[in-house]
Amino acid sequence: MSSIPMNKQALYDSIQHAYDKLIADYKTIPDSYSRKTGVEGNVKGTKISVCDTLAYLIGWGKLVLKWHKQTSTGQPVTLPATGYKWNQLGKLAQHFHAHYKDWPYPSLLHEFKVTTDKILTLVNSLTDEELYGDTWYRKYTFGRMIQFNTTSPMRNMRTRIRTFKKKNGLM
Template sequence: MSSVPQSKEALIQAIETIFPKLMADYRSIPAHLARERGVEGNIKGTQISVCDTVAYLIGWGKLVLKWHRLTAQGQPVDFPETGYQWNQLGLLATHFHQQYNDWPYGALLTELEHTVHEILALIAGLSNQDLYETPWYQQWTLGRMIQFNTSSPMKNMRTKVRRFKKANGL
């Protein structure tokens, strides 16, 4: 399988392949360690918690859903998010961490699962043409924008979370 999905089926497969593995890793981390810093952050030289990695994935997933909802309603979209430019993704990541800072670990995992299921339902309801044969944002297709913000960061976070687990003897 190509590392970059080129079709609706490949996009679904990419998410459905990485997500259960990531969730298994998250579930193997005890809640008392989930807020400890020790995961490489999105801003060079920073350390974040496992909970922050979950918040990051929820944040981007919800943005994808928001972008699609606004576009479908004919509303303008502030990419990547209102108040943030593409060159401020580290700040946006920090915003996501803060947004979910008070959530218990289990609730974060449930929210991530819900968000991913919403994204998979969105993909299922779209045609391959909607996803990969029509420019959606600048030169990017909707399928590529979804992949940039789901399966790709899931793989990246899984690598970081597995390093954290190893460092903590899990």
């Protein structure tokens, strides 16, 4: 499942597969480890918690949903997010961490599921043409932008989570 999705079904399957693998790892991490820092952060040289990784994934997922809502209602879309430029993704990650800092681990796991389910529903509601027919942002289709901000970070985060689990004797 490492190839780049080029149609609706492949995108849907890619997101579902990445989610299933990642959530299986999250579910083996005890709550007592969820706020322990030790996961490689999105800002070079930083360490974050397991909860911060969920905040990051939820934040990006919600941005994807927001982009679609804005596009479908004719509103202007600010990418990646209002107040952030593409060269400020570390700051955006820290914004996500801060936004969810008080959420308990089980609530973050639930919110990650809800957000992923909404993205899967969105993908399912769109046609191949809507996802891959036209350039949506710069040279990228909307399907590719969804993949960049769902499957890719999920896979990346799974590698980091598994490293954290190994270092903490959780595997």
